[in-house]
Amino acid sequence: MVRAVVGANWGDEGKGKITDMLAENSDIIVRFQGGSNAGHTIVNDYGKFALHILPSGIFYGHTTSIIGNGVAFSVPAFFNEINELVERGVPKPKVLISNRAQIVMPYHILFDECEEERLGKKSFGSTKSGIAPFYSDKYSKVGFQVSELFDEGRLREHVKSVCEQKDIILQHMYHKEPINQEELINTLFEYRDMVEPYVCDTAAFLRDAIREGKTILLEGQLGTLKDPDFGIYPMVTSSSTLAAYGAIGAGIPPYEIKDIIAVVKAYSSAVGAGEFVSELHGKEADELRNRGGDGGEFGATTGRPRRVGWLDTVASRYGAHMQSATQVALTVLDVLGYLEEIPVCTAYEIDGEITKDFPVTARLAKAKPVFTVLPGWKCDIRGIQKYEDLPENCRKYIEFVEKEIGVRITMVSNGPGRSDIIYR
Numbered sequence: 001m002v003r004a005v006v007g008a009n010w011g012d013e014g015k016g017k018i019t020d021m022l023a024e025n026s027d028i029i030v031r032f033q034g035g036s037n038a039g040h041t042i043v044n045d046y047g048k049f050a051l052h053i054l055p056s057g058i059f060y061g062h063t064t065s066i067i068g069n070g071v072a073f074s075v076p077a078f079f080n081e082i083n084e085l086v087e088r089g090v091p092k093p094k095v096l097i098s099n100r101a102q103i104v105m106p107y108h109i110l111f112d113e114c115e116e117e118r119l120g121k122k123s124f125g126s127t128k129s130g131i132a133p134f135y136s137d138k139y140s141k142v143g144f145q146v147s148e149l150f151d152e153g154r155l156r157e158h159v160k161s162v163c164e165q166k167d168i169i170l171q172h173m174y175h176k177e178p179i180n181q182e183e184l185i186n187t188l189f190e191y192r193d194m195v196e197p198y199v200c201d202t203a204a205f206l207r208d209a210i211r212e213g214k215t216i217l218l219e220g221q222l223g224t225l226k227d228p229d230f231g232i233y234p235m236v237t238s239s240s241t242l243a244a245y246g247a248i249g250a251g252i253p254p255y256e257i258k259d260i261i262a263v264v265k266a267y268s269s270a271v272g273a274g275e276f277v278s279e280l281h282g283k284e285a286d287e288l289r290n291r292g293g294d295g296g297e298f299g300a301t302t303g304r305p306r307r308v309g310w311l312d313t314v315a316s317r318y319g320a321h322m323q324s325a326t327q328v329a330l331t332v333l334d335v336l337g338y339l340e341e342i343p344v345c346t347a348y349e350i351d352g353e354i355t356k357d358f359p360v361t362a363r364l365a366k367a368k369p370v371f372t373v374l375p376g377w378k379c380d381i382r383g384i385q386k387y388e389d390l391p392e393n394c395r396k397y398i399e400f401v402e403k404e405i406g407v408r409i410t411m412v413s414n415g416p417g418r419s420d421i422i423y424r
């Protein structure tokens with residue numbers, strides 16, 4: 001059985017926590033897209049961890065973690081994370097890396113930095129992990145697959161031809177030094193020696209696992225609104241954030257993905273630039289940001305303050321729908337316990353018209369939020385384990401959101417820990 005945990009919003013919905021929780025009863029956890037540009041924060045018996053490239057199921061002894069072919073694979077990020085885990089007492093995880101995953105090259109990071117610098121105020125707010133240049137190269141067919149590291153002749157030739165093109169852009173567009181090819185080759189040899197014990201045909205491994213009836217969890221990064229096709233293009237990420245892409249980014253049959261858990265956050269947060277209709281500013285935003293998440297809404301990768309706003313059910317309904325969600329997990333609900341009243345953006349006004357349909361970016365820029373205000377519950381709901389024990393207004397909030405989104409909310413997360421979860 002294959003199950004996916006994916007974001008219905010702009011990312012940072014708490015997918016890491018849900019994945020970590022569900023991993024207890026899973027055999028294999030797969031990252032199928034994105035790279036080390038986003039972070040998943042996990043709080044469990046070993047402590048608090050920010051994972052960027054490793055799947056969130058890494059903490060259990062019984063699971064196998066997979067870096068799928070769809071991932072932007074950063075070798076240094078991967079080893080830094082594994083080393084940190086081991087140093088902090090987590091048993092060395094069992095990880096497999098797809099032989100078809102492509103490698104984030106040092107120059108991808110350089111190009112990411114140069115381009116953001118060039119764009120100045122119009123920048124994307126990239127984490128500068130090289131993700132956009134990486135995927136550009138993958139689709140321009142000049143990327144490096146992991147398997148190429150093991151063919152020296154081919155590798156040298158490939159480096160030479162790529163550098164010819166990269167050097168022109170580096171020198172003439174960004175006024176930087178050309179790439180040192182010998183140094184790059186040596187770095188790639190180091191990468192080869194590091195990854196060798198982990199590399200295999202993960203698609204074949206997964207095919208066998210499915211045949212044997214294993215439970216597989218696909219872990220998405222970011223959320224629907226950052227998807228290059230269905231998100232707020234161009235302020236999106238460079239790989240598909242949709243569960244459907246799990247079939248491609250992991251190499252499994254699409255019809256095997258039986259269960260899709262879309263994670264929706266009880267309020268909104270976003271990093272990077274782009275339209276954000278229900279965004280808050282000033283004091284209200286500061287208060288929500290500081291109380292939000294687990295110790296404030298600050299990026300797990302960059303530490304930068306996240307943009308925050310009220311829950312947007314127009315975006316979340318669309319987000320869950322595009323994920324083909326079979327169920328919704330509503331997270332960080334505990335954070336809203338301080339509010340007398342809770343506004344929810346339930347429609348947009350665009351050119352004087354009211355709509356509940358999420359529009360294309362050009363129209364989204366004109367959208368103004370239409371709020372429905374619900375009464376707050378004014379207490380701390382952390383520690384509550386049964387749905388019936390939640391305050392009435394809190395249940396009403398959940399049921400209201402469920403109706404607006406149109407997908408059953410089966411899990412409510414009321415704290416960052418593994419056990420802070422209420423099943424409905």
Ligand code: GDP
Binds near residue numbers: 038335420
């Ligand atoms: P991801 O990228 O979707 O995995 O989300 P992040 O890890 O970036 O952000 C979620 C943040 O919220 C993390 O700091 C989590 O520890 C925290 N978190 C997750 N679920 C809850 C919850 O129910 N309540 C609270 N207060 N924090 C939560």
